[in-house]
Amino acid sequence: MKSFTYERATSPAQAAAIVARTPGAKFLGGGTNLLDLMKLEIETPTHLVDVQDLKLDRIEKTREGGLRIGALVTNTALSADERVRRDYGVLARAIQAGASGQLRNKATTAGNLLQRTRCPYFYDPNMPCNKRKPGSGCSAIGGYSRQLAVVGSSDKCIATYPGDMAQAMRVLDAAVETVKADGTTRAIPIADFHRLPGDRPEIDNVLERGELITGIALPKPLGGQHFYQKVRDRASYAFALVSVAAVIQKDGSGRVSFGGVAHKPWRVAAADAALPQGAQAVAQRAFAEARPTEDNRFKIPLATRALASVIAQAKAPRA
């Protein structure tokens, strides 16, 4: 870990301004992913701006009837919030399926969106990786790619976004609210927040330098039944091979996002529209452009079957 200086910001705009003007500066939230990567010098900030005092730890109602989640609300607090459990079950479920109790107590809402990939080649600084060192090549292509992307990948990168929470936010059409160094704010639709790797896999999302996430806005509740099915090699404390976030209405219509398959939460409008026709119809549309490797080809039938499981649960009579 490179040596760094540290300060605590006193306001979101001030934090954004410091990071924007200080070379090598980064925001520090919970730190559960950043410190992990700093120890391996995959991240090498020279200045950390700790945002923990910014009072962005509240969940409030919005005028539109939705919820605004402060950027610093911990995963535990968010998934335990009564309104979230009642009206946004998919979000509570997704968070509870991620990481461990200890990590959820520390990890923040904004930080969770900014999690970097768990591609093992990204994590090994000896290996070429376009995401870690642009232009060095992608070791995962032709290598061990069982966990990696099947869709939306490029010849430069087949990493996945590893998080669970964002899958739920994607089906909820959440908006990521930010403040920039000049004090201006914007709301980025979650659909546009994470990027596909393309030719610039080192860039995970659309945030500008110094732009700070202040909160997440959830539209008013969707109703319907909420599901988050996460499939992994062990029963807990593991990243998804595939996950399915879904909200399904009584008439069989709904929304679905797939995790563990792409560089961003994978939701396709045509696939949503096919929900009443069943899992196969959804998967055909969601994975029409899929380019799996031999190692991870199974993710497509797995995603299909996991969605079938969700649809079956939605149809089952409520106990």
Place this chain on the structure above:
Amino acid sequence: MKFDQPAGTNPIDQLKVVGRPTSRIDGPLKTTGTAPYAYERHDVVPNQAYGYIVGAAVAKGRIRRMDTSAAKAAPGVVTVVTTLDFPKPLPLGMQNIAHLFGGADVAHYHQAIAVVVADTFEQARAAAALIRTDYDRVPGRFDLAREAPNAPLEGGSSGEGSAAPAIDRIGDFAKAFAAAPVKVDRTYTTPDESHMMMEPFATIASWDGDKVTLWTSNQMIAWSKGSLAKILSIPPENVRLDSPYIGGGFGGKLFVRADAVCAALAARAARRPVKIAMQRPLMANNSTHRPATIQHVRLGATKDGRLTAIAHSSTSGNLPEGKPETAVSQTKLFYAAPNRETYMKLAVLDLPEGNAMRAPGEAPGLMVLEMAMDELAEALDMDPVELRAINDTQVDPEKPGTPFSERHYVECLRTGAGRFGWSRRNPKPAQVREGRWLIGMGMAGGFRGNILTKSAARIRLERNGRLTVETDMTDIGTGTYTILAQTAAEMMGVPLSQVDVKLGDSDFPKSAGSGGQWGANNATAGLYAACMKLREAVAQQLGFNSADVAFADGKVSAGGRSAALAEAARAGPLTAEDGFDPTDMGERWQQATFAAHFVEVAVDSFTGETRIRRMLAACDAGRILNPKAARSQVIGAMTMGVGAALMEELAVDTRFGFFVNHDLASYEVPVHADIPHQEVIFLDFPDDKSSPMKAKGVGELGLCGVGAAIANAIYNATGVRVRDYPITLDKHLEKLPQVA
């Protein structure tokens, strides 16, 4: 004490302390965080500096140049030691295949090439990243499947006693197999696995003149003392190791590793004590692993299920001079059959060093053999328990003149089946459903040798009447502290609370050490011998002439006279030292331990995920010295078996030549959510040919066969047979019932 005939009745048979479920005497220390592990010995020597190891970035090649100037100039750096400081590799320690340090050649990925010493951990770690290394990378052989067809035959040993000639033939296998009416002929694979003990390799090294002390984490103190002397080219008497608490080993800490060597070299260069804990991401490639195997099993049987022909071969890989994974060893001994053939092949691979991991040989061997037996039972339309029972043998099938000392495998099968409710299993696969879940039951047999080896101990009666036990034996979570205290308490007739046990110091008498599930029986037998000597000394001191002196309730009694034990030490502590010498008892009888494992699984019919619902093991392992700790050994091994069956696999990148998933997030081991309540039954068959303790090992037995029992349960649930471990969901997913 020479042990050259079956043990008669002796003081251990009283079973007042030994044989009783006993909470660990080190429990209050371990549960309060006050048991000191290697890296935590702030008290032993002042001015400790921090070392950080740099691993090679290539799998095979030669270091052309290392630039340490930036590292040396970095804040807090005391010194940098690189492998190029040594013109050639340092000598190999015992059982090491790859050199731990020295010279320009790189034999495997993450081999230690430098150690940076600084005032703080943060400074050492940061400086380590500043070293620039240029390599000449050379091609290597990294793909077992590709090398296997040309791999030569190889006799060998796991390093734990099971030597084997190149091809072992009894009768005429080919003819018998051809003639057998019912056959199984299948190929199976098991992956590379990593020990992943919770405590990293860790050492504090400190030099005093030409003598070095290492506070370290090591299973085999005497071996490692000798190895370090050899590696450092100093006399053994100048090396002291101290390893009282070990945060798990599973075979990974049997031999000296890079942490100890680097700490010693760095401390010498820095002229101050140096502490090193190997960073987790380096461990899987820097150290040893259980090698992958490709196994071929052919079983021929009569229509009523009697085995007439057994053949088992295994191909594994290792670095040059390495040994094979002895996956066929149990097959030589487990089942009767007149015609047999076993052999191993060994490919040269330039991956990290393959070596012992818990139940080397038997763990992967039984995962395969016992799956093949399940396939045979199905082909015979026979109950898998019955198939195993009718093929039991009471003698070594290869040497019918050598009987097993005790063998109660059939009782394990019957008792386990009864307690588990095996009769409720539907033998036809893919028949039982509970909602979304496909339910299955499976079973498998377990077998692991009982190795006898020398082990010594010292016991001292203190002035205050307390007893102090000293031996270089280690407790790697096995419960050694407690069983040694139980042994001393039983032998000397005092309560357990009167005994202090000191372990893991190379200045203490040389013990069996912890490996090959031989620790408990041999180490307690060594202490038994020392206690016999102390009893004599006490009797003499107290003026008892009779040969029939009783030690009970803190008193020594004979001929109507009685004295307090403490009386004997009134003039000063009484010390006795002796050891257990098993002579040829291990050869006159075939000695082994047996188990039957039963498992119920549920497989998600949608996603193919497997959940273990119930697990039970019935074990025949001689006298169980402490049923509480022994049960823990078995459930822990069963848990490791769940990992082997369902998730554990070091993924090999055959281009770069390394294990890709080299941390605890990407190499998945079982977590709480994977493990249900586990049941263990110990059969009560003391083995008087094993030692005066009449005990045998159990820590590896618990792992042997578990993986196959799970695999067989999955097959029973799904009707899909997966022959390549681990059985991850992708391997059967698309053969499960249609759901969408």
Place this chain on the structure above:
Amino acid sequence: MVSGSAEFEISRRGVLACSGAAVALTAVPAEAQGPTAAAAPATLPVTLTVNGTRHDLTLDTRTTLLDTLREHLHLTGTKKGCDHGQCGACTVIVNGERINSCLSLAVQHQGDKVTTIEGLGTPDKLHPMQAAFVKHDGFQCGYCTPGQICSAVSVLDEIRRGIPSHVQADLTEKPGFTNIEMRERMSGNICRCGAYSNILDAMSDVAGERA
């Protein structure tokens, strides 16, 4: 399929991998090579209350809470198993909530109250959870044990407070002290010795006494 010939990939990357460590070095973004890069490590004062005792420390900003406890306060009961949040051995309770102390900088904890395994009980006066671990043999090598116990104590508290979990059938209900609830919540604490079944017995014992 992702295109690209394997042979080509190997030779191309072979060259790159030759300068392995150099890759790591030059991976530092240009803007990170600031004027302070080679200067002495940044230090900051930090005040922590650990097990009821206040400590005023001056620490390298890089020092984790875990290394603060182990190397500066010599409270070595908290263990370093992986240093990357992958094992749970470093679990401590901060301001009433369990966290991985390896993934937290000490400077993030200015003024915080930290409870470690040493603060729960001592060998002569065990915390009920520590006593239950001894009674049920909920450990073997002992290295993950302090983290397991800190988590176990917190898990019972989390269930009591109604924090929901992944295995809850109904999100709006209060969770119970069931086997599967406790197993799911304990899953961030890996025990390679495999004492899980006994740890659950110990927790059930303590939970039962509370209920």
